Amino acid sequence: HEKFLSPARFVTQAEQTGLGMLSEIDKVMEMVDVALGSTNTYGNSLEAISADLTDNVDRNRLREMVGRLVAATKETVATNRTLEARLKETRSEIQDLRETLESIRTESLTDPLTTLANRKHLDRTLLQAVDHAAVSGESLTVLMIDVDKFKEFNDTWGHLTGDQVLRLVAMSIKGAVRPTDTAARFGGEEFAIILPQSTLKSGLLVAERIRQTVMSRELVKRSPGEALGRLTV
Numbered sequence: 001h002e003k004f005l006s007p008a009r010f011v012t013q014a015e016q017t018g019l020g021m022l023s024e025i026d027k028v029m030e031m032v033d034v035a036l037g038s039t040n041t042y043g044n045s046l047e048a049i050s051a052d053l054t055d056n057v058d059r060n061r062l063r064e065m066v067g068r069l070v071a072a073t074k075e076t077v078a079t080n081r082t083l084e085a086r087l088k089e090t091r092s093e094i095q096d097l098r099e100t101l102e103s104i105r106t107e108s109l110t111d112p113l114t115t116l117a118n119r120k121h122l123d124r125t126l127l128q129a130v131d132h133a134a135v136s137g138e139s140l141t142v143l144m145i146d147v148d149k150f151k152e153f154n155d156t157w158g159h160l161t162g163d164q165v166l167r168l169v170a171m172s173i174k175g176a177v178r179p180t181d182t183a184a185r186f187g188g189e190e191f192a193i194i195l196p197q198s199t200l201k202s203g204l205l206v207a208e209r210i211r212q213t214v215m216s217r218e219l220v221k222r223s224p225g226e227a228l229g230r231l232t233v
Contacts, residue, residue, distance in 0.1 A: 020097050024090050031083050038079040045072035111185040113163055114170035122184035122192055129194050141203030143193040148232045150189035172213040176206055
């Protein structure tokens with residue numbers, strides 16, 4: 001339950017991922033310090049060589065200074081290559097952690113049974129949609145959908161079959177809405193859909209489409225192939 005069902009698991013996962021992000025950021029800062037140190041060292045070498053350059057530098061002295069310059073350059077190049085490799089590795093790690101955080105965020109806003117948005121996501125999106133409609137003057141429609149006699153169905157056929165019915169209703173809803181709409185499980189056998197930029201007339205068309213789609217499905221219990229009748233909402 002703690003691993004797969006408890007809402008607290010999102011907090012734990014987010015904390016672990018956050019710590020991973022901080023660790024990677026610390027590594028980047030360490031690499032930046034190394035790069036700055038390498039740059040300063042190279043700068044100091046150049047300054048020392050420049051100070052040694054006078055009008056009376058003989059060939060041997062010049063050869064020595066060129067050797068020092070080449071050695072300092074090679075050392076800086078090697079440091080930069082190491083830094084580049086570590087930065088690429090860290091970038092990959094941070095990208096993985098970012099994807100994990102996004103996955104946690106999505107899962108925390110999704111109803112696990114129906115894969116629709118959950119109540120938390122619905123409440124947040126509805127507030128934003130109402131505010132947007134008030135400012136823009138655009139129409140907004142919200143549908144509430146309730147499965148008829150669902151308790152009676154559960155008592156007769158069992159909760160596992162009831163869960164399958166809820167998934168069926170969710171699929172019917174998904175097939176009737178636009179990408180810009182938000183379909184959610186409100187709770188129990190109740191669903192809600194937020195339809196931005198949608199008039200009451202167009203909202204009624206969507207509602208009727210969902211009602212007819214659900215009613216057209218004849219329910220059959222898989223294992224014995226037993227007919228369960230039809231569902232209405």
